Amino acid sequence: MKMTIVGSMVFLDKYEEAKIKLEEIGHSVILPEKDPMPEPIPKKRKLESMNDFNKNLLESDSIIVMNYTKDEKKNHIGANTLMEIGMAFNREKKIFILNPIPDFCRHELEAIGCVVLNGDLEKVR
Numbered sequence: 001m002k003m004t005i006v007g008s009m010v011f012l013d014k015y016e017e018a019k020i021k022l023e024e025i026g027h028s029v030i031l032p033e034k035d036p037m038p039e040p041i042p043k044k045r046k047l048e049s050m051n052d053f054n055k056n057l058l059e060s061d062s063i064i065v066m067n068y069t070k071d072e073k074k075n076h077i078g079a080n081t082l083m084e085i086g087m088a089f090n091r092e093k094k095i096f097i098l099n100p101i102p103d104f105c106r107h108e109l110e111a112i113g114c115v116v117l118n119g120d121l122e123k124v125r
Contacts, residue, residue: 001124002028003096004056006084007066008076015066018098021121022064030056053084062094064124065114067102075099085109096124 003022005015009032019029033052057063065085070076077085077097082105088095095114098121117123 001061001094002030002059003062003064003124004030004053004060005032005066006053006063006081007068008070008078008081010070011066011068014068018064018066018121022124025122025124027124030060032056050080050083054087057084057088057091057093060093062096063088064096064117065098067097067099073102075102077102077105085112085114 005018007015012032015031019031022029033049063084065077065081067075067077067081070078085095089112095109095112097109097114097116099119100116101109101114115123
C-alpha cells in the first residue's frame with residue numbers, strides 16, 4: 001500500500017524511522033517535506049506545504065497519522081493534521097492513526113472509520 005505520513009513537523013525524525021519499518025513490511029511511504037518552518041509561518045509557505053500534501057495524497061492509497069505526545073498533549077492531532085484527515089476522507093483514502101484518538105475529535109474520527117493502530121505499525125493492512 002502507498003501511504004503518506006502526516007502529523008506535527010516536530011517529529012520528522014520519528015517519521016523517517018516509521019518509513020523504514022513500513023517499507024520493510026512491504027509498503028511505499030511518502031514523507032512530508034523537510035522544511036523548518038519559522039514562526040509565524042508565512043502564508044505563502046503554508047499554502048505550498050498544503051499543495052504538496054494534496055499532490056502526495058493523490059498518489060497515495062492511505063494516510064498514516066503519527067500522533068505522538070506534543071507539549072504535554074497526549075496523542076496530539078493539530079489543526080493542519082485534522083484538515084489533512086478530512087481531505088483524505090473526502091478522497092476515500094484509508095486513514096490510519098498510530099496512537100489512540102484524542103478526546104476532542106474522537107467521535108468524528110471514529111465515525112469516518114479511522115483505523116487506530118495502538119502504536120503497532122504491523123497492523124497496517
